[in-house]
Amino acid sequence: MSTIVPAAVVGAALAGTAGPALAAPAAPVSGSLATALPGASAALARTQAAEDNITALVTHWARARVEAAQQAARAAARAAAAKRLAEKRAAARRARAAAAASQPLTAGMSAFEQCVAWRESGDTPTDPDGLFGILPSTWASLGYSGTAGQASVAQQKVAFSRLYAEDGTQPWAPSDGC
Numbered sequence: 805m806s807t808i809v810p811a812a813v814v815g816a817a818l819a820g821t822a823g824p825a826l827a828a829p830a831a832p833v834s835g836s837l838a839t840a841l842p843g844a845s846a847a848l849a850r851t852q853a854a855e856d857n858i859t860a861l862v863t864h865w866a867r868a869r870v871e872a873a874q875q876a877a878r879a880a881a882r883a884a885a886a887k888r889l890a891e892k893r894a895a896a897r898r899a900r901a902a903a904a905a906s907q908p909l910t911a912g913m914s915a916f917e918q919c920v921a922w923r924e925s926g927d928t929p930t931d932p933d934g935l936f937g938i939l940p941s942t943w944a945s946l947g948y949s950g951t952a953g954q955a956s957v958a959q960q961k962v963a964f965s966r967l968y969a970e971d972g973t974q975p976w977a978p979s980d981g982c
Contacts, residue, residue, distance in 0.1 A: 917936075920964070934953045942975075
């Protein structure tokens, strides 16, 4: 990107004159600029080189800005996709929880299990001895930590099934009347 400057104007500028001298030079300049003004060609070359450097810097800066904007757009798209996936998973969890909550606690239990659950805890799985009244010492003997009331209902049902398979109704029937 260069500008062609008449030799007379460059000559006047280098001579330090202004005003009318620029409009009407003392002697007409003919031939090439390099012949008319020694050193002007080198000055124009330096100016051109400076303009080229500025153009290169602006181009580099513009490309960097475009690349940064593209990276930001990709990051935003990834974040939006992650958010959609998290929302989808949360909705699935809520649906599973709602389905589980809509089923009675005693769903799938035998009549004996239901009787024990009602008599031991009033169908309250967070009772200290759990849904089926499993004592802490018995709970520990089954290899579980904590207490039955701290375990999930599914884990309490597994423990009940193990005890029932080993001892039948004996741990509950005499006192619960089941």
